Amino acid sequence: MPTREEVTNKIQDEKRSRGLSWNKIAEGIGPGSPILYTAALLGQMTLTKSEAENAAKLLGLSEAEAAILTESPNRGSLTTLPPTDPLIYRFYELMQTYGTTWKALIEEEFGDGIMSAIDFEMQIEREPNVKGDRVKIGMSGKFLPYKRY
Amino acid sequence: MPTREEVTNKIQDEKRSRGLSWNKIAEGIGPGSPILYTAALLGQMTLTKSEAENAAKLLGLSEAEAAILTESPNRGSLTTLPPTDPLIYRFYELMQTYGTTWKALIEEEFGDGIMSAIDFEMQIEREPNVKGDRVKIGMSGKFLPYKRY
Amino acid sequence: MPTREEVTNKIQDEKRSRGLSWNKIAEGIGPGSPILYTAALLGQMTLTKSEAENAAKLLGLSEAEAAILTESPNRGSLTTLPPTDPLIYRFYELMQTYGTTWKALIEEEFGDGIMSAIDFEMQIEREPNVKGDRVKIGMSGKFLPYKRY
Amino acid sequence: MPTREEVTNKIQDEKRSRGLSWNKIAEGIGPGSPILYTAALLGQMTLTKSEAENAAKLLGLSEAEAAILTESPNRGSLTTLPPTDPLIYRFYELMQTYGTTWKALIEEEFGDGIMSAIDFEMQIEREPNVKGDRVKIGMSGKFLPYKRY
Amino acid sequence: MPTREEVTNKIQDEKRSRGLSWNKIAEGIGPGSPILYTAALLGQMTLTKSEAENAAKLLGLSEAEAAILTESPNRGSLTTLPPTDPLIYRFYELMQTYGTTWKALIEEEFGDGIMSAIDFEMQIEREPNVKGDRVKIGMSGKFLPYKRY
Amino acid sequence: MPTREEVTNKIQDEKRSRGLSWNKIAEGIGPGSPILYTAALLGQMTLTKSEAENAAKLLGLSEAEAAILTESPNRGSLTTLPPTDPLIYRFYELMQTYGTTWKALIEEEFGDGIMSAIDFEMQIEREPNVKGDRVKIGMSGKFLPYKRY
Amino acid sequence: MPTREEVTNKIQDEKRSRGLSWNKIAEGIGPGSPILYTAALLGQMTLTKSEAENAAKLLGLSEAEAAILTESPNRGSLTTLPPTDPLIYRFYELMQTYGTTWKALIEEEFGDGIMSAIDFEMQIEREPNVKGDRVKIGMSGKFLPYKRY
Amino acid sequence: MPTREEVTNKIQDEKRSRGLSWNKIAEGIGPGSPILYTAALLGQMTLTKSEAENAAKLLGLSEAEAAILTESPNRGSLTTLPPTDPLIYRFYELMQTYGTTWKALIEEEFGDGIMSAIDFEMQIEREPNVKGDRVKIGMSGKFLPYKRY
């Protein structure tokens, strides 16, 4: 029985040898977000049963491997913290620079609570720019106020 | 001569005792982003000379204190990592969950490189929603390809 | 202007010199949970304006100190992790022993998601027992399913 | 001879391929708590000899594997601390927020000592709620006063 | 109002300037163990009200300072771990060398459970020896079996 | 050629499949302490050549495996610190609570120096008690004064 | 399908058994910098398709292995930090000694921003010297000013 | 008597209130490198007696403060590692990306040894560039071969 990590590795191998892109795979899985689907294929989110079947067809996964994609993974995609990869580190740096600002402004607008990382969605797009294209990221998380009791 | 940290503390005190909000202060500082201005007041970004003078008037800062706001700070707003405050932690959690996905999708779209955290801007807004309003965050960072040499 | 930490220390001093208990103070603050109120007085939760006024009367706090109790604190009550105090460590140990079990059983019952630590409440009671009384703790947190998008 | 970790992995595989749930397995093991049984199957608690035999029948374990389930494990189910998985992290966050409150209120009620994590039991239930069902957790641990000598 | 740490420091100062020893102080506090009393004076255990009064007389403590000695301290006497002081480090080393042996032999004799560090007492004595005197330490902790439920 | 770790694992397997106890094995090895022998079998102490031969007979070890038991191991039995296993953690907790007390009382009695963890011996016994039997531990280490030069 | 790490190991083996040097290999790969090429072969940078083909010919790599060299690696070449190897540690020491000086002088010259580690290039040369030759390192990174918004 | 850290802080205050730049100060200290002088003023290098006198005149330091600048400091300018400030972090990132490459190429050219961080010098310059000016850094350290004995 493969582990989730082995399924993740197999998916990356199959993607490479079949010459697929993450966006191409996502289109084949269903109408959902390519971010959600990519995260699921990288071991951080779940697919529905039919999405997993579509993924299995595209990537040549066994039934058991597809089943694992529908299970809640043990989340946490980074083995070293702070992240050593520069692309991922920049997000860590943003948190270092803006962490207290996010807290100040979200609490000013919404009161005492948090932006949910569970009832959450995001998009990534290319933003054309003459001085060099930009990565545009949109996030939306439900505000959850602290329950008073 | 005050340290940057002392200026940051004084600003938070003055804001509280004058009954100001971060957005109100930002409006008084200039036409720039309230996020950039709040981050500067919290010791993570710089103000221009005239912005600092405006901030000084609003918050009763001395000339020396205003001058410090125009200097590059020693960045890093979080004293403990992972952050212990739940609002800030959720951003850390997003990085844990989506870190490898961000890398996969940004590299697929742009090639080998990073999203700049320096040539970067962001917005935070309230997104009204009947099931509960949402925090909407927009980020835009220049894509920087690795130089080949 | 006092910091939140100074207010927390003052409250502990006043409580001691006035011979008050946490439960007694909580009764004087309002009809809410003594756990919520104690956590607020220890710098981890917020009080409403009128609750803070009640607390200020009981404990001899200034207006500024009372105001600070209504602000979102920078949460995180433990300075060393794992906690060195044995009473607090036992909760850490429970997480070590039961962490994967909690994940397995909550996901089996509810699907992929988490128990909210924000939309959350708890009680602590004495459970009489001939072999030695027991500490009885009840927790209730809203289940939050991962949003699909 | 398998290690405890290998037995834990095999149990998870067998559970999946037999389409069993943790509660279903627990029913087949004995009248004890499904939490205790799940923790034992996940390598953190022990089963009695007859419970282990029942588990072996249900899950196709060898005699040696069943025997290992009756031995005291090397406890500690989490490989990274703070936990990276959001479901488990929320318990860590509760300890961060409420740690000093628990200490204050348990000592106020019981005196100097701890809630035992050894003479301890717990339950997890679904609490129906129109705004969204809740996870209800009950814990009961013997109070142990510090011995004076 | 002094903190526990300030009381601990004052006690060490008073002890030095009055030329007292820990054993001498312990004798004046009561009939209990000098280890328990020393640990209390060093901020790790509690004294009863009358013991604290005796300590106060011997060491010139104020009423408020004596009162603090009867409160449950925030335990944890070591600021760096592993301990840098060689005398304390040797105990850490014993745990490194004998940790798994203690587990094996205590479980073999008593079953699945622990030696309590709460229902616990200890003695330290000089053991005369021609090759050089030895430190003799006796510990006794109640065995606590894991509760089955 | 097996590593010490592989020998330790094999010993634990053989012990289990032969139904032996650590005390039984120790009796067969020689007249020395079962603690010393168990520690050696768990990879933390050495056996003499004839003790190792006895161990080999009892546990079915090869000549090469027996030889390894006579070599100085790379000591350190715990992979994570603080220890995650509750039985072992309690010793860590004792060091946290009593560390400074041990230092104060040993130095008061013996002067500036340490209790040796090398010229050291220990015993573990069951102490019958009507309220529940107790684990009794005796330690004896040579006092080593700091050399003056 | 090999992992990037396996490709890196194979390259080091092939280099050794074929008696090649990094500079020799770099010459065979293309006109680019031997530093960039060596970093790519050690798993930290990318090669173009034709560079990878040249590398494959020189080092006997398979097509799949060559393809992996053109992919963005998960960067981070050091497994322990601070680095234990003395040659690499000296760079860490320079950062310890000169870190705040670099910040002071670069900001004085360029304003608030950073030297890019992405739009970056470097050279290493031997600098002959009668007292012993020197390692001469040249670095050039684009200055990136913080975007104001 | 001031500590080195207090002298460093005073220097930064005096520089700011006198409107001096690091390069201006360096010119006034002597003909040496502004990098060496800045590092000394920031607490990481030493000045000669006459350089320290010059610095004292420029910055209004006392004789005792000047004397401290001639003493070997306790080196290490960064309080948190990895560095949280983005400008300094980029050097850490270069070490992460190029560490093994530096080792490979320096050893290939020079043999087994290190580049000295003690017999070392460096320069920082602006490199004009139409696409944006660049930070140019030159380092030169004596190669030290491992002594054979």
Add this chain to the structure above:
Amino acid sequence: MPTREEVTNKIQDEKRSRGLSWNKIAEGIGPGSPILYTAALLGQMTLTKSEAENAAKLLGLSEAEAAILTESPNRGSLTTLPPTDPLIYRFYELMQTYGTTWKALIEEEFGDGIMSAIDFEMQIEREPNVKGDRVKIGMSGKFLPYKRY
């Protein structure tokens, strides 16, 4: 009452303002090793009563301060590990490079045991050399064999 740390700081101040060297001070304290005396003055070793009186005369210490020099300190002179100061780091590096070699050769010569760091002495001398003088260090520690019991 001063703490040991305050006495250490005062000694360093007095040494500086009186223009004394460590060796000069040591000569005035007694016939013992300047290393032992310097370590005592830096808070890591003890002086005898008469040595402390001599030190007090030379350095203008009060009686209370002198008394503290005769007490066992809480040892550990380094606040960050690995040490950030290059001179001290080199000793750490030697331990990294030679640690397993020391173990192999000392055990080969002496059997299973350790070199005592308590019954220990050392010297530091200048070793003249035409290629540059050398630091010569001699250490001598009693071999302590593991006690068999």
Add this chain to the structure above:
Amino acid sequence: MPTREEVTNKIQDEKRSRGLSWNKIAEGIGPGSPILYTAALLGQMTLTKSEAENAAKLLGLSEAEAAILTESPNRGSLTTLPPTDPLIYRFYELMQTYGTTWKALIEEEFGDGIMSAIDFEMQIEREPNVKGDRVKIGMSGKFLPYKRY
């Protein structure tokens, strides 16, 4: 192709099964120091080509394995820091106790700089003593003054 770590392990196996000592092996390798040779065999230093051939003959190494012994290793012999093995830990403890003393005395004698750990040599000998033989260690490292520029 074996890794350096595999060669180190093989050497330890061959040494054991051939009944060789480190000193015996060193004699067969060449006239150099047994410390340097042992360190090389344990993966921390290099051998010359002819020394490696001698080592290969004595220990039955292949040509490829001998070649690896002549390459610069990735230095760092300790996997956990602080070291858990008591023999190695004592050196760490010496650094903790004497670190600041070494810095004070070496700088007093030599000026601002370090003792090289590269241009370095050492000896280990038995020092006979009626109270118990002693381990005598001699170290000699070139003093390197900080370059002024």
